[in-house]
Amino acid sequence: MATLxxxxxxxxxxxxxxxxxxxxxxxxxxxDLLVIGGGSGGLxxxxxxAQFGRKVAVLDYVEPSPKGTKWGLGGTCVxxxxxxxxxxxxxxxxxxxxxxxxxxxxxxxxxxHHTWSVxxxxxxxxVKSLNWGHRVQLQDKKVKYFNxxxxxxxxxxxxxxTKAGKETIVTAENIVIATGGRPKxxxxxxxxxxxxxxSDDLFWLKESPGKTLVVGASYVSLECAGFLTGIGLDTTxxxxxxxxRGFDQQxxxxxxxxxxxxxxxxLKRCFPTKVExxxxxxLQVTWKNTDLGTEETDCFDTVMxxxxxxxxxxxxxxxxxxxxxxxxxxxxxxxxxEATSVPHIYAIGDITEGRPELTPTAIAAGKLLARxxxxxxxxxxDYDNVPTTVFTPLEYGCVGLSEEAAVQCYxxxxxxxxxxxxxxxxxxxxxxxxxxxxxxxxxxREREQRILGLHFIGPNAGEVIQGFALGIKCGATYPQxxxxxxxxxxxxxxxxxxxxTKRSGLDATVTGx
Amino acid sequence: xxxxxxxxxxxxEFVQTAQRYHGRPIFALFCGDKDAEGKSWCPDCVTAExxxxxxxxxxxDESVFIYCLVGDRAYWKDPNNEFRxxxxxxxxxxxxxxxxxxxxxxEECFKVELVRMLFxxx
Numbered sequence: 001m002a003t004l005x006x007x008x009x010x011x012x013x014x015x016x017x018x019x020x021x022x023x024x025x026x027x028x029x030x031x032d033l034l035v036i037g038g039g040s041g042g043l044x045x046x047x048x049x050a051q052f053g054r055k056v057a058v059l060d061y062v063e064p065s066p067k068g069t070k071w072g073l074g075g076t077c078v079x080x081x082x083x084x085x086x087x088x089x090x091x092x093x094x095x096x097x098x099x100x101x102x103x104x105x106x107x108x109x110x111x112x113h114h115t116w117s118v119x120x121x122x123x124x125x126x127v128k129s130l131n132w133g134h135r136v137q138l139q140d141k142k143v144k145y146f147n148x149x150x151x152x153x154x155x156x157x158x159x160x161x162t163k164a165g166k167e168t169i170v171t172a173e174n175i176v177i178a179t180g181g182r183p184k185x186x187x188x189x190x191x192x193x194x195x196x197x198x199s200d201d202l203f204w205l206k207e208s209p210g211k212t213l214v215v216g217a218s219y220v221s222l223e224c225a226g227f228l229t230g231i232g233l234d235t236t237x238x239x240x241x242x243x244x245r246g247f248d249q250q251x252x253x254x255x256x257x258x259x260x261x262x263x264x265x266x267l268k269r270c271f272p273t274k275v276e277x278x279x280x281x282x283l284q285v286t287w288k289n290t291d292l293g294t295e296e297t298d299c300f301d302t303v304m305x306x307x308x309x310x311x312x313x314x315x316x317x318x319x320x321x322x323x324x325x326x327x328x329x330x331x332x333x334x335x336x337x338e339a340t341s342v343p344h345i346y347a348i349g350d351i352t353e354g355r356p357e358l359t360p361t362a363i364a365a366g367k368l369l370a371r372x373x374x375x376x377x378x379x380x381x382d383y384d385n386v387p388t389t390v391f392t393p394l395e396y397g398c399v400g401l402s403e404e405a406a407v408q409c410y411x412x413x414x415x416x417x418x419x420x421x422x423x424x425x426x427x428x429x430x431x432x433x434x435x436x437x438x439x440x441x442x443x444x445r446e447r448e449q450r451i452l453g454l455h456f457i458g459p460n461a462g463e464v465i466q467g468f469a470l471g472i473k474c475g476a477t478y479p480q481x482x483x484x485x486x487x488x489x490x491x492x493x494x495x496x497x498x499x500x501t502k503r504s505g506l507d508a509t510v511t512g513x
Numbered sequence: 514x515x516x517x518x519x520x521x522x523x524x525x526e527f528v529q530t531a532q533r534y535h536g537r538p539i540f541a542l543f544c545g546d547k548d549a550e551g552k553s554w555c556p557d558c559v560t561a562e563x564x565x566x567x568x569x570x571x572x573x574d575e576s577v578f579i580y581c582l583v584g585d586r587a588y589w590k591d592p593n594n595e596f597r598x599x600x601x602x603x604x605x606x607x608x609x610x611x612x613x614x615x616x617x618x619x620e621e622c623f624k625v626e627l628v629r630m631l632f633x634x635x
Binding site: 125126128129131132135136139140 | 614615617630
């Protein structure tokens, strides 16, 4: 039977090749690589493959959000993620800087006002210029771009559909799926879909969202609630359980504690049960408070769901070609070489099971994949020690293991944690509270005390962590870090001065110069 | 109904023309002034103009193509000239779709595919 099967496979293979030749001869497209999804990972992979002189095409199509928001080429990061988020976070930081400025002698008429439409217009224009930049780059690198929704019709053939319903058949030797994910709406909450928005909409609002309820405790939730508070909006976060799941939980509580001091309201251990529209377009949200067992309500102008993201696989018709997905998450299962269960079909980025949902990892994975496919490389993506930062009002940057993960891996007796509460110099004159400015370094206890994880809460956390990530990637140890000379006066230098262990129970507050 | 071309010189004329055709798709090519023999002081503009002109037929219906001479070299080199300050131009030639972030700068204007994309994409 097996032999028969193989023979059949071979026959089908020959037939397949014949079909493809026929397709090629009949003037249809044929590519060395077809990438479905023009986000960070997909574009990086396509452009890298084109550098090797291969014939490459990218399919990208943005399904409008349930609220009707749509955008251009570039994926989540560019359009509805990192880029608009960081810019709006910056808008909020400037608001804090305006407050600080008075302590530094600037005369600023109070109260200051923020105009959403001005910020949104500027951010949206920048995003549109990035969309155009991606188009120019693809064209320049001779990557064919199709503004079409793709679905498999056989393992080498994708059926592309334009918005107008025009169909194009594209065939390729290798196919990379990089369609990412989209925000989830909660099921079974009346009014959730009708009246709520998600992060897909927030960045494209022309008018201020006003008093906003953000539901969820993901980094998306906290970052959005953070900048909304920062630009002066009445903002509430409703969370059912813990904030920033998967991150170091001590750091996560400091981040939310700071947000509370900064003015974001929190409804902890609460979950919404319905959203209703009142006269005058206000939204009345009802929720259960599980601590008190009570039902509570309040009115908001905007309700934003930040309850997780789901992979965008539905339209791909993966079953037709046998690409396996996780029954739990729906994400595509890949091996270390990003290959799916079908050998010439690959997947990268947010669509893949068990990978970090981060732009730089998707870009790196996409480039490395292209090099392995067309550049005689064998280098695999290394997903260890990937640094990241949560852009809450007080930023949290980290690389490596959380304290919990380190303890779970090595046992608490074998882990040493160095920590410090520090005060950024610029907070002093501005009379800003630095209670949550905290650094924690998780090391192995024995021998060279290799650094397992570094966690930093404070201004510019991303800028601080990026360089240290190199050291940790190279296997840096605690004594090596102690030999590293700090740059004075900075927040980052506090990392080079960490000397109080958690185990000692000594006061970890940094004093003096 | 096709498209029409307007030739202007200097920033005020450009703005006036762009305003007059407000509501229609406006494409603009900014080049350095030409001398008596019709040759621009900007060699890249000399290269770009025929490439762009050959693709004008790809512009959507009702488009207006503004061919704008920005001025002499001394005016253009002034970092505070009105084109740089108000239209955020960084070089000549620049081909742009007015009111959008879509633009091609210098050598990009030599590439037929990019020029065609600018004229045809939303």
